[in-house]
Amino acid sequence: MDNSKKESREQRLSGERDEMLVDFVESLSTDQRLYKYDIVGSIAHAQMLSEQKVITKDEFKQIKEGLLEIEEEIKEGRFKFDKRDEDIHMAIESALVSKIGEAGKKLHTGRSRNDQVATDIRLWMRDEIEILQAKTTLLQKALAKLAGRYAETVMPGYTHLQRAQPIVIASYLLTFVEQFERDFIRLANCRKLLNISPLGSGALAGSTLPLGRKSTANQLGFSDISYNSIDAVSDRDFCAEFIFDCCLIATHLSRLAEDWIIYSSSEFGFVRIDDSFCTSSSMMPQKRNPDVLELVRAKTGAVYGSLVGMLTILKGQPSGYNRDLQEDKIHIFAAGDTVSQSLDMARAVVSHTKFDSTKISAGLEEGYLDATSLAEYLVGRGTAFRDAHGIVGSLVAQCEKENRKLAELSLDELKKHSAVIESDVYDHLGAANVVSKYATEGAPGPKQAKEQVEYWEKQLAKR
Numbered sequence: 001m002d003n004s005k006k007e008s009r010e011q012r013l014s015g016e017r018d019e020m021l022v023d024f025v026e027s028l029s030t031d032q033r034l035y036k037y038d039i040v041g042s043i044a045h046a047q048m049l050s051e052q053k054v055i056t057k058d059e060f061k062q063i064k065e066g067l068l069e070i071e072e073e074i075k076e077g078r079f080k081f082d083k084r085d086e087d088i089h090m091a092i093e094s095a096l097v098s099k100i101g102e103a104g105k106k107l108h109t110g111r112s113r114n115d116q117v118a119t120d121i122r123l124w125m126r127d128e129i130e131i132l133q134a135k136t137t138l139l140q141k142a143l144a145k146l147a148g149r150y151a152e153t154v155m156p157g158y159t160h161l162q163r164a165q166p167i168v169i170a171s172y173l174l175t176f177v178e179q180f181e182r183d184f185i186r187l188a189n190c191r192k193l194l195n196i197s198p199l200g201s202g203a204l205a206g207s208t209l210p211l212g213r214k215s216t217a218n219q220l221g222f223s224d225i226s227y228n229s230i231d232a233v234s235d236r237d238f239c240a241e242f243i244f245d246c247c248l249i250a251t252h253l254s255r256l257a258e259d260w261i262i263y264s265s266s267e268f269g270f271v272r273i274d275d276s277f278c279t280s281s282s283m284m285p286q287k288r289n290p291d292v293l294e295l296v297r298a299k300t301g302a303v304y305g306s307l308v309g310m311l312t313i314l315k316g317q318p319s320g321y322n323r324d325l326q327e328d329k330i331h332i333f334a335a336g337d338t339v340s341q342s343l344d345m346a347r348a349v350v351s352h353t354k355f356d357s358t359k360i361s362a363g364l365e366e367g368y369l370d371a372t373s374l375a376e377y378l379v380g381r382g383t384a385f386r387d388a389h390g391i392v393g394s395l396v397a398q399c400e401k402e403n404r405k406l407a408e409l410s411l412d413e414l415k416k417h418s419a420v421i422e423s424d425v426y427d428h429l430g431a432a433n434v435v436s437k438y439a440t441e442g443a444p445g446p447k448q449a450k451e452q453v454e455y456w457e458k459q460l461a462k463r
């Protein structure tokens, strides 16, 4: 142990630290990835101290150069981490003191690890949000591109996983672009709310020294400072919010995965995921398994776990900083890492997947996808919807008995159920006719899908 560490401990606590305690209280193994943020935060703090004449310009210069050297050492793997330092903040500070001596001892003036760590996490999260947003955009682009190939290809749309009404494949794919767009916006909102500087809040009560809080905030690109030092060191709302945003991304990824696991089964045969993104079985030689998607689906559970973990850390704490907060990083890092990896994999899978339009269209006339369209045809000819619903219901019952499709019924047979039916009824039957008749904005018809694909391609190209 180097002397400064030993000295400060020996002044208050007696004896050597218990080995088990060292392992239990350290967060260095988790928080060393914050080193870059800790160093820029410390440089900003030291510059502010020199602006305020709490330290000299020369001391600031020494501190800055020392910190930049330490950053290089960590980056290149030359830095010796010692878990007796507890965390990245102490590790860097004690290395600085060893490196530059007296000036190094002044860095922590008017600062506590409590406001330091709150600052570091916010800086990390700003970057992490940008990374996740970029990955979300790439996935959206891949989905929009795939959608562009299938703006006219019809597939069954489902409710309750039962065939419901026909849709074009593009509209199905764009549902995910919409979901990830909301995720993108949620992340932007999260970033906006977290982008304030807690630096200068000290342990909880700020400082009696004339700290320039706006200077550090400006240097670090924060949009404002926090205005309650006790709250600033203990606020981790943004961590819970960030993890929640990750949870919803994971949810959307999981639903996409679930669809495609079902769609790639031989029972469905709707999609074919490229071999390079499938795995095989150790025993059954014929297998092509969608393991990647299954893992994307499964990893969602761990992300939800992080949210519960984070919220539970927060709920029972008395006001002010408590060491409980150290565990926040486990959850924010895990959630960010998992979602980041899953977004990458999902994009790769989406870019290597084809829809089997032959297989899809072969079964398209099963399941009376055109029944609602027929009811609406009757409405167009003056029938009340509730009556139309009943008429079509009995037509479907008849067809089911005779194993026929609605479009196979003759005009006479149709007229027996409703006198208003004319020969133009056949334009309203059959999946392809139905999608071309969708009139509402946002409906899954080819016209709307083309517009939407174009909209998204333009929109996403701006990012």
Ligand code: ARG
Residues within 6 Å of the ligand: 027, 031, 086, 087, 113, 114, 117, 323, 325, 326, 327
């Ligand atoms: N490693 C701690 C954390 O992550 C830093 C703050 C510790 N502060 C303290 N007074 N023990 O939260």
